Structure formats: structure tokens, C-alpha cells
Amino acid sequence: MENNFSAENSLRLIAETIERSRRTIAKNSGKPLILWGSLVALTAVVIYILWSLTGSPAWNFLWFAMSAVGAVAMRSMMRNSEKVPDTEISRTLGKIWMWFGIFSTGFFALVWAAWGVRCAVGIEGPLRVDLTLVILLMMGLCGTLSGAVLKFKPITVSSVVATALSALFLMVMPDGSPVRILTFAILGAFALIVPGVILQKQVK
Amino acid sequence: MPENEKTFKPLDPLLHSELRLAVMSILIGADSADFVYLKAETGATSGNLSVQLDKLQQAGYIEVTKGFKGKVPQTVCRITEHGRDAFAAYVEALRSYISAGNR
Numbered sequence: 001m002e003n004n005f006s007a008e009n010s011l012r013l014i015a016e017t018i019e020r021s022r023r024t025i026a027k028n029s030g031k032p033l034i035l036w037g038s039l040v041a042l043t044a045v046v047i048y049i050l051w052s053l054t055g056s057p058a059w060n061f062l063w064f065a066m067s068a069v070g071a072v073a074m075r076s077m078m079r080n081s082e083k084v085p086d087t088e089i090s091r092t093l094g095k096i097w098m099w100f101g102i103f104s105t106g107f108f109a110l111v112w113a114a115w116g117v118r119c120a121v122g123i124e125g126p127l128r129v130d131l132t133l134v135i136l137l138m139m140g141l142c143g144t145l146s147g148a149v150l151k152f153k154p155i156t157v158s159s160v161v162a163t164a165l166s167a168l169f170l171m172v173m174p175d176g177s178p179v180r181i182l183t184f185a186i187l188g189a190f191a192l193i194v195p196g197v198i199l200q201k202q203v204k
Numbered sequence: 205m206p207e208n209e210k211t212f213k214p215l216d217p218l219l220h221s222e223l224r225l226a227v228m229s230i231l232i233g234a235d236s237a238d239f240v241y242l243k244a245e246t247g248a249t250s251g252n253l254s255v256q257l258d259k260l261q262q263a264g265y266i267e268v269t270k271g272f273k274g275k276v277p278q279t280v281c282r283i284t285e286h287g288r289d290a291f292a293a294y295v296e297a298l299r300s301y302i303s304a305g306n307r
Contacts, residue, residue, distance in 0.1 A: 007215075007301035010225060014295065017229035021245060085234035085241060 025084050026150050029093060030199035031077055033155075037192025039070050044184035051178035060181070063108070067101070092149050100142040104135045132180055133170055136163065136187060143191045154202075155195040162190035213297035216290055218263050223248050223256045228291050231266060231283040239279035257281060265290055 005013075043066040050059040084090070108131065115127050140163025147155030166186040173180045219225050226246045230237055237245075243253055257279075260266045265287030269280045283291075 005220075005222060007298045010220065010298050011295070011302065013222060013225055014229045017226045017245070018233055021230050021233060024245065085230075085237040087234050091235075 021085075022089070025087060025090055026152060026199060028084050029090075029146075029150060030196045032074060033192045033196030033199065035073055035077060036070055037188045037194075037196055039066050039073075040188030040192065041185040042188075044181050044188065048178050048181050048185075051181065057178075064105075067105075089149055093146055096142050096145050096149070100138055103138055107131070107134060126176075130170075132183055133167065136166055136170065136183055139163075139187060140166075140191060143195075147195070150199075152195070152199060154198045158195045159191045162187050165190070213293075213300045215297050215301075216294045218259065218265070219290060219294045221256070223252065224260055225294075227253075227256060227260065227281070228265065228283065228287065231281060232288065232291055236280050236282040239281070242281065260287070263287075263290075 043062055047059045047062050050062075051057060111127065111129050111131055114129075118127060140159055143159030143163070144156050147153065147157070147159055166183040169186060170180055170183045173183075219228060223246060226248075227242055230242060230245055239250075239253070239257075242248075242257075243250060246253065248256070257266065257268060261268045264284060267282045267284055269282070271278055271280070
């Protein structure tokens with residue numbers, strides 16, 4: 001390789017190498033978005049159908065099955081995809097979504113426990129917690145933060161728009177109706193799948 | 205002292221090489237990177253990359269760890285504190301050349 005290159009060329013090489021490396025890492029972030037977006041949208045539709053047919057909200061436990069399937073699929077995807085180094089960006093993204101998982105699972109468990117306690121002590125009336133809205137807002141926030149960390153506007157914009165649209169959809173739908181679960185299908189499609197596909201196509 | 209000697213900082217000859225500079229640019233933003241990734245990102249041949257990694261390691265700019273991932277041999281490179289300082293000094297020196305050229 002040529003040794004006598006100019007100062008401008010050296011700086012250009014540094015900038016280009018760092019940018020290429022960033023794009024490789026960004027490209028690899030697209031696949032998990034598509035995977036989780038598809039799983040979320042599909043699970044929401046399946047739960048909606050089963051809940052509508054049976055009238056039982058217990059089908060919401062399928063979210064746990066979705067998490068397990070997603071984790072296995074992620075492992076397989078990571079094994080087969082291009083090996084990229086860990087960076088501050090990839091670590092931050094991992095932490096954002098890890099805390100989303102912990103908070104949403106924890107909150108779900110908390111609501112379930114609260115419902116159990118209320119039943120045990122004989123408190124009547126419905127438990128007034130909009131679990132769907134809380135998880136939706138957390139997911140929208142994590143998506144927006146991911147876009148900001150990756151410096152990739154389509155993710156930031158689509159997360160904000162999808163969160164606003166799905167929150168609006170949720171608020172106009174009747175309380176307790178299975179149709180409310182379709183909010184996650186909207187969010188999965190527009191906040192995860194669409195930016196994931198854009199990321200895959202643009203970062204080449 | 206001539207004016208240009210005051211203005212220009214010396215360029216580290218070890219970093220003033222396209223491939224070694226590319227490797228350091230990748231490692232500066234990553235915790236570590238394996239040989240296969242470095243080869244793909246720089247487009248270098250295995251032989252040339254090995255030689256340049258060896259030079260960077262001997263200068264104490266990077267650490268090279270050889271091991272196995274499963275049954276596959278893996279060479280992982282990581283930038284050292286000394287390497288970070290050298291890279292920062294190199295970029296600073298480049299800036300002095302460019303700003304002098306723009307005057």
C-alpha cells in the first residue's frame with residue numbers, strides 16, 4: 001500500500017473507514033428490527049383473532065411465547081450474519097432494548113400480581129391500568145432513542161409517527177375490546193419493520 | 205527556527221500507512237475486531253494484514269489475542285491506550301498540516 005499520501009488523503013481515509021464501519025454496524029441493526037417487528041405484528045393479529053373467537057384475554061400470554069421465539073431466532077440470526085465488532089453504539093442499542101424487555105415484562109407481571117392481590121382481598125371492580133398504552137409508549141420511546149443513537153432519521157421519525165398513530169387508535173377504541181391489541185400490529189409494522197427495511201436498503 | 209518547523213508536527217510513520225491507518229480507524233471506534241472483519245473492511249490480503257497487525261502490535265498500539273471461537277481459530281485485535289494516544293496525536297498533526305496549507 002502507498003505510504004506517501006497527503007494529509008487530506010489521510011483524514012479522508014480515517015473518515016471513510018469510520019463511516020464504512022458505522023454503516024456495516026447500522027446495516028446489521030436492520031435485521032433485528034424486521035424480525036421483532038414481524039413477530040410483534042403477527043402475535044398481535046393472532047391474539048386478536050383468538051381473543052375475539054374465545055372472549056378470553058388470557059391469550060395475551062402468547063407475548064411470552066413470542067419473546068422466547070424471538071430470542072431463539074435472534075441467536076440463529078446472529079450466528080449466521082456478518083460478524084461485526086461491539087461498539088458504543090451497538091452496546092447502547094442492546095441496553096435500550098434489554099431495559100424495554102425488563103420494564104415491559106416486569107410491568108406485565110406487576111399488573112398480574114396486583115390483579116391477584118385484588119381478587120384475594122376481595123376488591124371489586126376492574127383494575128384501571130392501560131397495560132397496552134404503557135408498553136406502547138415505552139416501545140415508541142425505545143424506537144425513537146434507537147434512531148437517535150444510530151443517527152438514522154427514518155427510525156426516529158417512523159417511531160414517533162407510529163407511536164402517535166397507535167396511541168390515537170388505542171384511545172378511540174372501546175375499553176376491553178380485543179381490537180385494541182391490534183395497536184401493536186400498527187406499531188410493529190411502522191416503528192420496526194418499515195425502518196428496518198429502509199435501513200437494509202439504504203445502508204449498502 | 206524556521207516557520208514550518210514550528211507549525212508542522214511530525215507524522216507518526218507507523219500510522220502514515222494506508223492499511224495500518226485504516227485498521228487503527230476501525231479499532232478506535234470498536235471494543236475489538238476480529239481478523240476476518242478487519243480483512244473485509246480494509247480489503248487487504250491476509251498476508252499483508254498480518255504483517256501490518258504485527259507492526260502495530262510491536263509498537264504497542266494494539267493487542268492481538270489468538271484463540272478459538274468454538275472450533276474455529278480467531279484472532280481478535282484491540283486498540284491500547286498507547287495506540288489511542290498515538291492516533292489522537294497523528295490526527296492532531298494532520299490538522300496542523302491542513303490548517304497550514306489553508307493559510
